[in-house]
Amino acid sequence: MNLSDAMAELFYGGQSRLVRAFEDYDGEASFRREPWQRAGLGGGRVCTLEGGRVFERAGVNVSAVSGAQVPPSVGAQLPETAGKPFRATGISMVLHPLNPYAPSFHANFRFFETGDAWWFGGGLDLTPMYGFDDDAVHFHRTLRDWCDRHPGTADHEKWKSACDSYFTIEHRGEMRGIGGVFFDHLTATGPDGFAAHRALVADGLDTILAAYRPILDRRTELPYGEAERRWQLIRRGRYAEFNLVYDRGTMFGLQTKGNIEAILISMPPMASWAYDVRPEPRSPEADLSRFLQPRDWAGARAPQVKELSR
Amino acid sequence: MNLSDAMAELFYGGQSRLVRAFEDYDGEASFRREPWQRAGLGGGRVCTLEGGRVFERAGVNVSAVSGAQVPPSVGAQLPETAGKPFRATGISMVLHPLNPYAPSFHANFRFFETGDAWWFGGGLDLTPMYGFDDDAVHFHRTLRDWCDRHPGTADHEKWKSACDSYFTIEHRGEMRGIGGVFFDHLTATGPDGFAAHRALVADGLDTILAAYRPILDRRTELPYGEAERRWQLIRRGRYAEFNLVYDRGTMFGLQTKGNIEAILISMPPMASWAYDVRPEPRSPEADLSRFLQPRDWAGARAPQVKELSR
Numbered sequence A, B: 001m002n003l004s005d006a007m008a009e010l011f012y013g014g015q016s017r018l019v020r021a022f023e024d025y026d027g028e029a030s031f032r033r034e035p036w037q038r039a040g041l042g043g044g045r046v047c048t049l050e051g052g053r054v055f056e057r058a059g060v061n062v063s064a065v066s067g068a069q070v071p072p073s074v075g076a077q078l079p080e081t082a083g084k085p086f087r088a089t090g091i092s093m094v095l096h097p098l099n100p101y102a103p104s105f106h107a108n109f110r111f112f113e114t115g116d117a118w119w120f121g122g123g124l125d126l127t128p129m130y131g132f133d134d135d136a137v138h139f140h141r142t143l144r145d146w147c148d149r150h151p152g153t154a155d156h157e158k159w160k161s162a163c164d165s166y167f168t169i170e171h172r173g174e175m176r177g178i179g180g181v182f183f184d185h186l187t188a189t190g191p192d193g194f195a196a197h198r199a200l201v202a203d204g205l206d207t208i209l210a211a212y213r214p215i216l217d218r219r220t221e222l223p224y225g226e227a228e229r230r231w232q233l234i235r236r237g238r239y240a241e242f243n244l245v246y247d248r249g250t251m252f253g254l255q256t257k258g259n260i261e262a263i264l265i266s267m268p269p270m271a272s273w274a275y276d277v278r279p280e281p282r283s284p285e286a287d288l289s290r291f292l293q294p295r296d297w298a299g300a301r302a303p304q305v306k307e308l309s310r
Helices: A003-026 A072-077 A133-148 A156-166 A190-219 A226-245 A248-255 A260-266 A284-291 B003-026 B072-077 B133-148 B156-166 B190-219 B226-245 B248-255 B260-266 B284-291
Strands: A032-038 A042-050 A055-067 A086-097 A104-114 A117-127 A179-186 A270-272 B032-038 B042-050 B055-067 B086-097 B104-114 B117-127 B179-186 B270-272
Touching: A003 A042, A003 A055, A003 A086, A003 A104, A003 A190, A042 A260, A055 A260, A086 A190, A086 A260, A104 A190, A117 A133, A117 A156, A117 A190, A133 A156, A133 A179, A133 A190, A156 A179, A226 A270, A226 B226, A248 A260, B003 B042, B003 B055, B003 B086, B003 B104, B003 B190, B042 B260, B055 B260, B086 B190, B086 B260, B104 B190, B117 B133, B117 B156, B117 B190, B133 B156, B133 B179, B133 B190, B156 B179, B226 B270, B248 B260
Parallel strands: none
Antiparallel strands: A032 A042, A042 A055, A055 A086, A086 A104, A104 A117, A117 A179, A270 B270, B032 B042, B042 B055, B055 B086, B086 B104, B104 B117, B117 B179
């Protein structure tokens, strides 16, 4: 089996397990599973859940495409690949919970192969609408521990900082959420190099539930009202701004007219915009701003388990 | 009084009249009027209304800014202006009605002056969530009549086609709405040339209510339910996609970190995304698609007054 096939197998397997796990967690709604194929391009499987008890919208996509020539955007960055045939395989997921206290979650892993060259990219990040110190600490420590299990392959410090900078909404001067990790063009030579990176990514897939589920456990049953829902929708408007204005994957997908519905599965189920929203000073809404700037959460001296007073 | 001052006076006057007219029309909510000034840039007045009886969100902005050097985007297009001081004055408005049968409306007029050179740009366009032939015919005929009152200055055919092409959501293969008119870099020489163009724009401001109000009259009281609201929010998601992915004014504003809240006043108050929404064949929702492709509405043989059956 060649490398891209091996990664596709890993991603499809991960998708099946994760979709089942999220479905179980939701307890009410189930994922619609749609395989797709396009002649001369490849195919994939889009899994979407809408209107659940826990998840207002969730999508877990796998795609495995190939082409006769690397896309211009890749060729421009890596001239030695220009004009060569390629394969691109990836999994990506976005979960938008219904409860405003439960954060949205995004992760993706991708594998690109052209000639003898290959590389991995990916990342995981969290977007709370209300900030909780213990959630941020748990999330970042879980990601750091994952990286620490792969010395020589993963670089947590670098990836954390790349994530902070990638998920920034420039025009708002704030991050989309609390970040996580983000890496790209990760490669090595020889079969051992591939095996080590495949193991990193396989472990990354297994880290998703470890990073996110304990946070959902703490947040999805918290009572909330109209005001919290309104704030959630405003924050989701920022999420939409990031995806449509800055996200490279979304822009690339829209420009190349890929599977639009699969690309935009990352969009929130509902979002709102209002003029010059300014939360009350010292409110939980105002407190969110301190979460939207780079901060060393994994290294925070102690998990601050204090809950924000409601 | 110089040209930019004359235009600013016209735009501020138009803003006051329009804001009052929309407020009267709404009958419940009123506009928040916020003048702003930024040292070394200029100022403006943002007028916003939210949560009205007729309008869920409305914004009417005037800005009058100046700079020591024309922005790079202008200098690149018109090399003779590069590096020169400039003044830019404009009015823009977006109205998002609450009733799903009432279309969203957008208009803007702008005046740019650098050295001895000046030009106008602007346009008006309509975005229905449900298509009504008579609304489309009325809207386009009103705009054509406005252009016809300014022979030698306006070019309806060209501007209508520019609007169809500008307000296209490329990745969806559809227009944002039914178009209208769109023009840019409109100039002339001598004081008569300016006077004729100023008159065109002044008349354009007066055309806004003539074009939009009769449509609101027919739609804002129509009864609707959850299904129509859901469809409206999905269509507003497309509106948000256009604004954030393609609209030049929005992109320019975000990149230059202008008055973000004023720039994003065009965003819908509430929007939603769902996976692969496909209206029932022959439903009013499905019928919208024939409105989202270029069509000669003003020249349509007769105003088709048939209402879609609900």
